[in-house]
Amino acid sequence: MRTLVHLSDLHFGRVDPELLDPLRDLVHRLAPSVVVVSGDLTQRAKSEQFEEARAWLDTLPGPQIVVPGNHDISLYNVFRRFALPLERYKRYITDDLDPVFIDDEVAVLGVNTARSLTWKDGRVNKEQVDKIRATLASMPKDIVRVVVTHHPFDLPEGSTDEDDLVDRAHMAMDAFADVGVDLLLAGHLHKSHAGNTQARYKISEYAALVVQAGTATSTRGRGEVNSFNVIRTEPRKIEVDRYGWDSVHKQFQLLATEKFMRSGNVWAEVNEGLLAAGI
Numbered sequence: 001m002r003t004l005v006h007l008s009d010l011h012f013g014r015v016d017p018e019l020l021d022p023l024r025d026l027v028h029r030l031a032p033s034v035v036v037v038s039g040d041l042t043q044r045a046k047s048e049q050f051e052e053a054r055a056w057l058d059t060l061p062g063p064q065i066v067v068p069g070n071h072d073i074s075l076y077n078v079f080r081r082f083a084l085p086l087e088r089y090k091r092y093i094t095d096d097l098d099p100v101f102i103d104d105e106v107a108v109l110g111v112n113t114a115r116s117l118t119w120k121d122g123r124v125n126k127e128q129v130d131k132i133r134a135t136l137a138s139m140p141k142d143i144v145r146v147v148v149t150h151h152p153f154d155l156p157e158g159s160t161d162e163d164d165l166v167d168r169a170h171m172a173m174d175a176f177a178d179v180g181v182d183l184l185l186a187g188h189l190h191k192s193h194a195g196n197t198q199a200r201y202k203i204s205e206y207a208a209l210v211v212q213a214g215t216a217t218s219t220r221g222r223g224e225v226n227s228f229n230v231i232r233t234e235p236r237k238i239e240v241d242r243y244g245w246d247s248v249h250k251q252f253q254l255l256a257t258e259k260f261m262r263s264g265n266v267w268a269e270v271n272e273g274l275l276a277a278g279i
Contacts, residue, residue: 002106002144005032006211006229008187011071011218012053013043019217019226022251024059026243030230034101034108035060038187038213039069039150041093050092057093065099067110069150069188070122086114098128100135106144106233109135113151113166122151122188123167129175136179142235145181152186154200154210156193164189173197177206180265183231183238184208190215190222192229194240194258196267209260209267211240227255236262 005027027035037057042049050072057064072089086097097112109132113122136145151166153173166172166186176184184197193212197203214227226245231238237259244255261270 002033002103002233003030004034004036004106004108004146004185004231004233005030006036006038006185006213006231007216008038008150008213008228009040009069009190009215009218010037010053010056011040011043011215011220012056013046013049014219015217016219016226018250019245019252020056023216023228024056026252027060032061032230033103033106035062035064036108036110036146036148036185037064037066038148038185039067039114040071040187041066041069041089042072043218045072045074045088047088047092050088054092063101065101065108065110065148066093067099067112067148067150068093068097068114070114073114086112098131102135102143104143106146107136107139108146108148110148113149121163121167122149124149124172125168126171129168129172132172132181133175133179136181141180144183144233144235144238145179146183146185146233147176147181148185150186151188152210152212153184153208154193154195154197154212156189156191156212159189159191170201173201173203173208176208177203177265181208182262182267183233184210185213185231186210187213187215190218190220191224192227192242194260195269196260198266198268205265207266207268209238226252228252238262238267
């Protein structure tokens with residue numbers, strides 16, 4: 001089993017500083033196999049915000065898979081936005097925009113979906129998808145395959161803005177089905193969500209698990225408490241714990257656990273009765 005701590009939308013420049021130390025301490029206690037950060041490390045891609053983000057990431061355990069978000073590209077500096085869109089991100093965070101972690105149980109592939117030509121939307125391109133296909137194609141089936149993006153491949157219940165979805169998602173999903181991607185992690189919406197891709201993407205005998213993280217530390221909660229996910233992966237079972245900020249006790253508390261199992265290449269939520277029966 002591998003444990004992934006999934007953080008997103010840190011937004012240094014608009015963080016609640018009260019959350020940083022308790023979150024850091026809890027992440028260490030959780031002893032993750034990998035820390036995943038799915039974008040928007042800063043609010044406005046300023047050097048001092050990247051410096052703060054880098055300093056805080058350095059207090060977390062590794063290995064870390066970090067990808068940029070749309071807020072990590074300058075918004076108001078037009079030259080920097082189009083000529084040097086992720087130069088500060090690469091200087092302070094990492095120059096690897098599509099990072100990879102692989103061991104004998106899990107493969108975690110980060111994909112940069114942030115683009116300077118759109119204000120908040122994101123996309124994947126054929127080269128990125130081809131890299132994912134090449135990386136995963138020859139792996140043993142029991143290695144859990146995880147793709148991390150900032151922009152989501154699916155939307156939480158009640159969200160209707162299709163523009164929030166990553167562009168060229170159908171092209172990517174066809175490739176994911178071919179190589180058996182199990183789990184898609186994303187952020188961007190500041191809303192927590194877990195489900196599968198079956199309703200949106202009509203791919204025969206395939207449905208990946210989609211897990212969306214809320215904002216871990218930003219003051220822009222959009223109606224949710226600050227939250228993050230802890231994901232425990234096995235070849236046929238994935239559990240998702242959602243932790244949320246308790247403002248009374250000044251700590252993150254476990255709010256809910258969702259359990260999913262794989263049948264063939266289809267991931268679906270299961271209830272406790274089925275799990276107890278070994279189904």
